[in-house]
Amino acid sequence: MSTAVMERSESLVMEENQTVKVQSQMEIKREEKASKITVKDLNLFYGEKQALYGVSLNIREKEVTALIGPSGCGKSTFLRTLNRMNDLIDGVKITGDIMIDRENVYKNNDVIKLRTKVGMVFQKPNLFPMSIYDNVAYGPRMQGIKNKKELNQIVEESLKGAAIWDEVKDRLKSSALGLSGGQQQRVCIARAIAMKPDVILMDEPTSALDPISTLKVEELITNMKKDYTIVIVTHNMQQAARISDKTAFFLNGEVVEFDDTDTIFSTPSDQRTEDYVTGRFG
């Protein structure tokens, strides 16, 4: 054996033990995406009662952002500020800024345009008592689209986008209310997509669904993020862990922690977050 080889094998055998921290996969940085929604120091009052305290969040484009937290922590209230649904409630006062695509949501008075851009899906399927087709075509028609061919195309694309087309293509003219809950919820998503929004807000979209329908909607959300920015409120923490890229933990109207979902569910930095995700309180 040559001296060099001897030395190398010696150093391999004798190498002094060192403590090496191995880079965990969780820490690998994701590609930074552009910010879609920027919220700065948002406060919200229902009359005298303050519901949100200085919320600041950056929601990035084409990602799923989950909002979690115990009941009454302000996550749904926050979600509804993003397309000004709280305007419908008397005595609501809001301070701070919400910018979507660098445009201040509360300084622009065109709420219709805002809600076209920022669609919403609710807890319970809320389809209109009309046919499946008319439900999905409702928004585009209100926008003045009359061309039958164009409407057909929008309806088909939207239903396909919501992964429900194959199940309803032969019964488009029958009442939407005849569908199962899970199917109705996906038609609601199709109805939101039909407006070609950029952002889709979802307020506990699967809480009224059975487990299989829930998984279908989750699968759908995961596939939809290539085209949309999605913000979802969920009480199901496993769901947040499965489908979201970012998670914000709300508590008593404040954001306690906002980070990559991987971090929130593996090594959160705030003890309250850890206690909540591990089910120690809430």
Add this chain to the structure above:
Amino acid sequence: MVIRENFENNLKELKRKINEMGELSIDALEKAFTALQTQDVEIALKVIEEDTDIDNLELEINQFAVWLMAKEQPVARDLRVVVGVLKISNGVERIADFAVNIAKSTIKIGKANSLLDLTDLEKMKDISILMLKKSLKSFLEEDIALAKEVSDLEDEVDQYNIETYKKLTNYLSEHPEETNQLVQLLFVNRYIERVADHITNIAESTAFLIKGQMFDFNP
């Protein structure tokens, strides 16, 4: 009301079982070494027989841990505890297997003029048992300083391992008639070194549980 009290109790139970398994392994190592020192085949056979208890306990712990994962869907630290338990039980089981190997070597040596005093095997065994105690305590009490101490002790075992190897091979060249016993002692030297490695892995699993980061204590 404490939320998830049942789950907390189940995690405690898992830790208790790991501790029990660890104590059985320490006992097995001590017995195997006593057998080696006193050339007592009876004790050696006992170590081999009693290994079944440790294997069964490992199986029980694994089933319990898998069931907890399915039922409770633990996340964050809770998940690391359950995964840690799976890895640690595997490590402890391997350590007990080495105790069995030492017992088998004892049987192979049989009645002979013991050459154990030539070696540092007893020191290595003592340090290994200290390491195992520390690593179990570090796991149960989630104390990372103890985990680090374990990895430092491993360096000592490695050093003794190298020296014992040299002493035994040197002696072998001069006393070929003792080959049988010397080869078995070389094996035991190797077994204890492996035991220390597995204990260091336990310390690494514990460090991961506490910090949420991977550590490599024996690169």
